[in-house]
Amino acid sequence: MPTNQQAQVSAAIETDQIHARFRVDYPDFSLDVDLDLPGQGVTALFGHSGSGKTTLLRLIAGLMRVPNGHLSVNGRIWQDSETFLPTHQRPLGYVFQEASLFPHLNARRNLEYGMKRTANAMDPAALRDVIDLLGIAHLLDRRPHQLSGGERQRVAIARALAVQPALLLMDEPLAALDLKRKYEILPYLERLHDALEIPVLYVSHSPDEVARLADTVVLMEQGRALAVGPIAEVFSRTDLPLAQDQDASALIECTIAGHDDRDALTRVAFAGGCLWLGRLERPVGATVRARIHARDVSLALVEPASSTILNILPARIQELREIEQAQVLIRLAVGDDPATSLLARITRHSCVRLGLQVGQPVFAQVKTVALMD
């Protein structure tokens, strides 16, 4: 029979949301946010350098205190007008740009260090799972200087998780790694994403990282949250600076529908259509996230009968927006599902020549599809 206190805790946990409201005024910068974020999955705090991402993370960690701030995490108040939990009382894990491991302790002792100081440490079986998930079992006897940057970061992530935090904060955990190491560690982060039940706030200014890892995005600009929402929705909004970028892209959640061994192709299905990709070694039914750059999509009014392009999707124009360099950004609904969007970036000249307008049916020719996991 649960005690009253346990019943209150479980009732509070069901609220499943993070609410963060903060205002900070520095002489040359102000941050003003009021955010409701999902209580699970990875939320990216995404924006250019100086947009306020780290400041927001520090406020959430309790490393800074501002008056009138409010923070609740899955129903537990961490800060309001009466309460301010100091950092050491907040059940959180914090992973920084550079793994801050103790140099005189090996990886195992580094993991144990935090665990000894909390009443909520993982049991040995759960810790073994985390060690396996991050692929660090063979590194446990090594000291930090005997590890690569990526390996150190994996140990730092395991250490953050070993205290069973209610929230994991990651501040550009890949920023200090070179490209090769980044690509080494990304699959581990993707595995974490699938395995973790706690919410993760992930600071990044890299669209590529965010496209791979995030479920929800907070797009930060000059201390404000310009947009908050599911990643596919935010990425395909043509009114945001993100879409005007050369890297603008749409994300589509897909399921592996079948393989064609003869032609070394894999067919993936999404709500409203399907795409052919180079052969993927993933089982039918597995989910993958596809990223399609706006610059890789061209449009035709009639279905091209003789094209080398594998993926030609019937679509309908949802929105046209003229952007710089005499180009037009077009948002397309693909198939029957209005929630699945593609972006196409074409010249104004072509747009006028084809007489494109909102509501018009077209065929989207997709030159390249990148897989995000």
Ligand SMILES: Nc1ncnc2c1ncn2[C@@H]1O[C@H](COP(=O)(O)OP(=O)(O)OP(=O)(O)O)[C@@H](O)[C@H]1O
């Ligand atoms: N203690 C401080 N006093 C005054 N200004 C500060 C202070 N801390 C941060 N700032 C300013 O606040 C702004 C936001 O900084 P913040 O580190 O939050 O940005 P960021 O988006 O995390 O940037 P980056 O991606 O470069 O880490 C910057 O203009 C910074 O100079």
